[in-house]
Amino acid sequence: MxxxxxxxxxxxxxxxxxxxxxxxxxxxxxxxxxxxxxxxxxxxxxxxxxxxxxxxxxxxxxxxxxxxLDPYTNYIAEDEVEDYRTVNTGQYGGIGAITREIGGKTIVTMIMDGYGAQKGGLKIGDEVLEIDGVQLSKLSREESGQLMKGQVGTPVTLTIKRYGSEQPIKLQFKREKIKVHNVPYSGMLSNDIAYIQLSDFTPDAGKEVRNSLIALKEKGAKGVILDLRGNPGGLLIEAVNISNIFIPKGKLVVSTKGKIPENNLSYETLNAPVDTEIPVAVLINRGSASASEIVAGTLQDYDRGVVLGERSYGKGLVQVSRPLSYNSQLKVTTAKYYTPTGRCIQVLDYAHRRDDGSVASIPDSIKRSFKTSTGRTVYDGGGIEPDIKVEAVEASALTQVLFEKGFLFDFATQYVYKNPEVVDPKTFSLSDEGYQQFVTWMKGKDYSYKSYLEHELEELTGEAKKEKYYGEIKNQLEQVKTRIAENKKNELMLYKNQVKMLLEEEIIARFHLEKGSVEAGFKYDNEVKKAIEVLHDTQQYKKVLNIQ
CATH class of the missing domain: 1.10.12 (Lyase 2-enoyl-coa Hydratase; Chain  A, domain 2)
Incomplete structure (x- = not known):
């Protein structure tokens, strides 16, 4: 106390x-x-x-x-610095395998293309039992993760359990420099529409996007979708470099203002662009933050592209790292950033907390309006508002539970070993028979959960008992409870499309890794479909951007 x-x-x-x-x-x-x-x-x-x-x-x-102060000002202890460096640089010493704990087991959930894990025979679905003779069951998740990583050039031995194999298998690898790509996927969605997925803003993000666009233009791209959904941001300078791909040299991208003059800076494009005319659609959602919002806001302010999706996260704060004693570091917020029109898109006002310490959003009454290059009105204080709203399909509670408990992953592993023929990621679809196999396989498995409606019903029941109304409405409440229970029995069919999509992504990933998983989701992606429609409709594109 x-x-x-x-x-x-x-x-x-x-x-x-x-x-x-x-x-x-x-x-x-x-x-x-x-x-x-x-x-x-x-x-x-x-x-x-x-x-x-x-x-x-x-x-x-x-x-x-x-x-x-705010959630972004953090102390990084000496033993955390390496992980912090990995997040900021996208580089580490390892074998190129991603693991997740499923049911108390450490399972390989993704293999990075071209690195030691793939070349050495490790497979998605393998359970890691030991690393260099140390049993993972005796270690924490963080400790086992540290064992996998290490100095570049050093050997590491994994003892794994593979589906269908009775005896454990020992695999040897040599750690190498792993670079997590900022662009995990780029390709053509049709004969003339290119797609570039940007997941991070670590060093070389601008170079990766630039090279991807140049390559896709050579394949006939007449329009490009830049997907920033779920991108948490990163290096501010890479946001400038990526914006520079689409806007001319010498244009303001972002300015920062802080307490001390040294933090009052302006960042302009420094290089010749790749293409200032090609139609651009930028996809954002609630997970698009910081550097993602700089790119989306810059292209929006200059009317250089149509922004689609959901309102972005609203992080308009800049952090820098400062060295501390004993090899520790401080990540500290030093400034706010502003888009070319002068907008600060920060949503939460950490400088004016409530009496209980909570933080409020900036009220609409004090948000200011700004004008884009063609005279469109945009606002500050609330993230980046898309030009075209496309509501994302929320994952049901069922699909979340199936994912978290590893049922989707485990079924996909078994499915692939029983059906080893390589599938095409763009055309593969799990058949009704295949889905029914999953439904049958799920029988007897515990995937119970409480839905949002059930939580609300419990609260209503509690309030009714407090207010002495429970006796009068008990029968109606029980009827609702029974009806919910009946519906939950059929949820695997009710949410078939969501579950089927995730199963297909898992199955395809076994053959084509992350790129295949991305391609598998296109046919279910409403935002991508809308972006293609807008890019193909020149009149709609110009109307949205107010281009004469």
Missing amino acids: RKKVLFPFIVIACIVALSFTKPADRYFEIAKNLDIFATLFKEVNALYVDEVNPNKLIRTGIDAMLGS
Whole structure:
């Protein structure tokens, strides 16, 4: 209990201290509060009734302090720096295998094309039992992940269990430099429409998109879909480089404004573009954030492309990394960024928290309007609003449970071993007979869950009992409960299209890895279908962008 009271007090003291305007007063308050913190910690460590872990206690204090600012200002301890570097560079030493814990087992869920795991015979669906003789069952998920990675050039031995094989198999690999591509897939969706999926903004993102577009134009592309859905962002300079592919040299892409003048910067395009005329459709959703929003916002402000999908996440804050002692790092928010028209798309106002510490969205009443190059009205303070809204199909609770518990994955593994003939990712469709096999296979398996409606019914029942109305409406509530239970028995058929899509993606991934999985989803993708329609309809495209 003392721990919970202790650190909020320190955070409040530090915030009050930093509100002083005179430098001398400010530095004195900082020194004073650091001294209070040190002496307080010393006393707690010496006197607290139970033994305390100094590292854990200090980390709690640091995280609580930074958490009072925003979710993006973080402390990275020395043992976390390598993972942080991997996220920011897309590079690490390993074999090119992605694993996930399913039912308490470490299962290979994806093999990266061209790396050691693929060349050494590892397969999707293999269960990893040991790494260099160390049993994974005795390790945490984080510890097993660290064992898989390592210094480039060092050997690693995996003991795996494979479907259909009675004895464990030992496979040897040599770790190599793994580069996670920013563009996991690019290709032609039709004779004239290109598609580029951008999943990250790590180094070379701009180069990968540029090279993809050039190659696709050589194949006859007359329009391009740039898919930023689910892209959390990354390096700001790569957002500038990607925007530069479609807009001329010397154009403003993004500006940043912070507390100190050094953070007030403007970023313009520096290179000749690839194509300033080809029609562009940018796909965004609620998972498109930061650098993704810079690209989408820039192309929207210049009326260079039609933005489709859902409103983006709304992260308009810039972070930089600063080295700390003992090889640790601080990732700290230093500025807000603004699109070419001057929009800051930050949704949450962390500078003005409520009394309970919660954060509110910027109210519509104070959002400002801006004009694009052709005079269209756009707004700040709410992410990037698409030019054409296309509601994404929400995954049902059933499909989420089937995925999380690994049932879709396990069935796909068995299906492929029983049906080893390679399938075409663009034409393969799981037959009704194949789907019925899945339904039969699921019988007796526990995939129970509570739907949103069931949670609401429970709350309603509870409220009815509190208000003494339960006796009067008990029969009606029981009827609803029974009806829901009956419907859930048929959910595998009710949500057949969703489940079938995920099964097809899993099956195709066994033959064609990530690229095949992406291709398998196109025929179900309403946003992609709408983008193709808009790019083919020149009049609609120009009308949306207000091009005369």
